[in-house]
Amino acid sequence: MHELAHQWFGNSVTPRKWKDIWLNEGMATYAEWLWEEEQGGRNTDEIFEDFYDGTDSESEGIWAFPPADPPRAARVSDPPVYGRGAMVMHKVREAVGDETFFDILRTWTRQHRHGNADTGQFIALCEGKSGKKLTKLFDVWLFNKKKPSRM
Numbered sequence: 401m402h403e404l405a406h407q408w409f410g411n412s413v414t415p416r417k418w419k420d421i422w423l424n425e426g427m428a429t430y431a432e433w434l435w436e437e438e439q440g441g442r443n444t445d446e447i448f449e450d451f452y453d454g455t456d457s458e459s460e461g462i463w464a465f466p467p468a469d470p471p472r473a474a475r476v477s478d479p480p481v482y483g484r485g486a487m488v489m490h491k492v493r494e495a496v497g498d499e500t501f502f503d504i505l506r507t508w509t510r511q512h513r514h515g516n517a518d519t520g521q522f523i524a525l526c527e528g529k530s531g532k533k534l535t536k537l538f539d540v541w542l543f544n545k546k547k548p549s550r551m
């Protein structure tokens with residue numbers, strides 16, 4: 401499922417800079433979560449909690465750095481980019497609702513088809529589609545160095 405999702409998030413829409421790679425890996429990881437729910441496993445809220453609590457086997461090391469700010473090139477494929485990237489997607493979905501969230505994903509892959517895109521453009525699209533200011537959400541879940549407290 402992860403690699404299938406990369407057809408759109410990573411292959412068709414390519415990151416502008418390496419710091420934008422969370423957009424690919426976060427969404428491909430989130431696709432795994434959506435698929436697990438679809439198959440009757442944990443739902444995405446439960447998977448989010450398992451990542452937050454560290455009980456999911458793939459959550460190890462996710463708090464090492466913010467997903468949109470790997471400290472150096474060698475770390476762009478480290479757990480925060482994947483696990484915390486997926487958590488950002490889940491938080492956006494919670495904030496904007498399912499209809500707007502999936503509209504954002506379809507619009508993103510359509511607007512940037514066979515091109516490059518970056519984090520600022522994704523945030524702008526989320527805010528534009530939802531009509532909500534999402535600065536705090538992205539500050540806390542995407543850019544914050546520390547593990548966010550429960551909100």
Ligand SMILES: [Zn+2]
Pocket residue numbers: 402406424425428
């Ligand atoms: Zn991947």
